[in-house]
Amino acid sequence: MSSTPIKVAVTGAAGQIGYSLLFRIASGDLFGPHTPVELRLLEIAPALPALEGVVMELLDGAFPLLDSVQIGDNPEKVFDGVNAALLVGARPRGPGMERRDLLEANGAIFSAQGKALNNGAAEDLRVVVTGNPANTNALIALSNAPDIPASRFTALTRLDHNRALAQLAAKLHCPVRELNRMTIWGNHSASQYPDIFSARRGEQSISDLIDDQHWLEQEFIPTVANRGAAIIAARGSSSAASAASATIDHLRDWVLGTPNQDWVSMAVPSDGSYGVAEGIVSSFPCTAQDGEYRIVPDLELNDFSRARIDASVSELLEEREAVTQLGFLG
Numbered sequence: 001m002s003s004t005p006i007k008v009a010v011t012g013a014a015g016q017i018g019y020s021l022l023f024r025i026a027s028g029d030l031f032g033p034h035t036p037v038e039l040r041l042l043e044i045a046p047a048l049p050a051l052e053g054v055v056m057e058l059l060d061g062a063f064p065l066l067d068s069v070q071i072g073d074n075p076e077k078v079f080d081g082v083n084a085a086l087l088v089g090a091r092p093r094g095p096g097m098e099r100r101d102l103l104e105a106n107g108a109i110f111s112a113q114g115k116a117l118n119n120g121a122a123e124d125l126r127v128v129v130t131g132n133p134a135n136t137n138a139l140i141a142l143s144n145a146p147d148i149p150a151s152r153f154t155a156l157t158r159l160d161h162n163r164a165l166a167q168l169a170a171k172l173h174c175p176v177r178e179l180n181r182m183t184i185w186g187n188h189s190a191s192q193y194p195d196i197f198s199a200r201r202g203e204q205s206i207s208d209l210i211d212d213q214h215w216l217e218q219e220f221i222p223t224v225a226n227r228g229a230a231i232i233a234a235r236g237s238s239s240a241a242s243a244a245s246a247t248i249d250h251l252r253d254w255v256l257g258t259p260n261q262d263w264v265s266m267a268v269p270s271d272g273s274y275g276v277a278e279g280i281v282s283s284f285p286c287t288a289q290d291g292e293y294r295i296v297p298d299l300e301l302n303d304f305s306r307a308r309i310d311a312s313v314s315e316l317l318e319e320r321e322a323v324t325q326l327g328f329l330g
C-alpha cells in the first residue's frame with residue numbers, strides 16, 4: 001500500500017450525491033485498493049450539522065483506506081494542499097428548470113472556489129466539476145485560477161456517456177462491457193450530442209448494427225439528453241447515485257488510465273480540436289494515460305454529427321457570454 005494518502009476535496013458533501021460519493025471514495029473505488037485517502041469536505045454553514053452526521057457514518061464504515069476526514073465552510077482552508085477536488089456543491093435544478101437557469105446562482109460559488117484552489121491546492125491538482133451547469137462552472141473556476149493549468153479543470157459528461165452505453169446495450173440486447181468508443185460532445189445539457197458513429201460492439205460498428213436514423217434522432221438522442229429531467233420527474237429530485245458513480249469513473253480513469261481500444265467522454269477546455277472554440281469546456285472523446293488525458297484525434301465527422309456538435313457548442317458560447325456579462329470570468 002502506498003503510504004502517502006491522497007487529499008481529496010468534495011464540495012456539497014452533505015448533499016444527495018455526496019451521500020453516495022464519499023463512501024465510494026472511502027472504500028477505494030476512486031484510487032484503487034492500495035491508496036489511502038484524506039477527505040476534505042466543504043459545505044455551507046447551515047449544512048455543517050448534517051455533514052457531521054455523514055462523517056459519523058463514514059467513521060462507522062471503518063474503511064481501512066480512510067486516513068482522516070476534515071470538514072468546514074471555508075474553501076481556502078478545506079482546499080489547502082488538496083490533490084483532487086470534486087466540485088459537486090451547487091444548487092440543483094427543480095422541475096421545469098434548465099441547467100443554464102442556474103448560471104447566476106452558481107457563478108459566485110465557482111469563482112470563489114477557483115480562487116481558493118489557486119491559492120492553496122497541491123501542484124498535481126485535478127478538478128472535476130459535477131455541479132450544474134457543469135461545463136460553464138468549470139470555465140468559471142479555471143478562469144479564476146490563473147496559476148493552475150486550465151487543463152486540470154474538467155466537467156462531468158461521463159454520466160451522459162454511461163447513459164448512452166446503457167441505452168445501446170438495451171437496444172442491442174448485450175452487456176455494456178461489449179460496447180466501446182461511445183462519445184458525448186458539447187454541453188451537459190439537452191443540447192449534448194451522443195455520437196454513435198464511432199461506437200462499436202467488439203469490432204463491429206454500432207451504426208452498421210443499428211442503421212436506423214429515426215431511432216437515433218427520435219429515441220436514442222432525446223432519451224440520453226433528457227435523462228436527467230426524466231429522473232427528476234420520476235424521483236422528485238435529480239440523479240444522485242448514478243451521478244456519484246460517474247464522477248468516480250471520470251476521475252479514476254483520468255488518474256489510472258482508460259482501457260486499451262476504448263475512450264471515455266470528458267468535458268475539457270477545448271484546444272480547438274474538431275473546430276470547437278478554444279477555451280470553452282466542452283465534451284470530447286478522451287483517452288488517459290499516466291495521469292494525463294488527451295482528446296482522441298482525427299475522427300471523421302459526418303454532416304449530421306457536425307451540425308449537432310455545432311449546436312451544443314453554440315449553447316456553450318452563449319453561456320460563456322452570459323457569465324462574462326455577469327462578471328464571473330476572472
Ligand SMILES: NC(=O)C1=CN([C@@H]2O[C@H](COP(=O)(O)OP(=O)(O)OC[C@H]3O[C@@H](n4cnc5c(N)ncnc54)[C@H](O)[C@@H]3O)[C@@H](O)[C@H]2O)C=CC1
Pocket residue numbers: 011012013014015016017018042043044047088089090091092093109129130131132133134156157159160188238239240243
Ligand atoms: N454533471 C452531472 O452529470 C450531474 C450534475 N448534478 C448536479 O450536481 C449538483 C449537486 O446535486 P445534489 O447533490 O443532488 O444536490 P443537493 O442539493 O442534494 O446537494 C448540494 C449540496 O451543495 C451544498 N452547497 C451549496 N452551495 C455550496 C457551496 N458554496 N459550497 C459547498 N457546498 C455548497 C448544499 O448545501 C447541498 O448540501 C447539482 O448542481 C446537480 O444539478 C446532478 C446530477 C448529474
Ligand SMILES: O=C([O-])CC(=O)C(=O)O
Pocket residue numbers: 092093099132159227228229231232238239243
Ligand atoms: O438533470 C439534472 O439537473 C441533474 C443532472 O445534471 C443529470 O441528471 O444529468
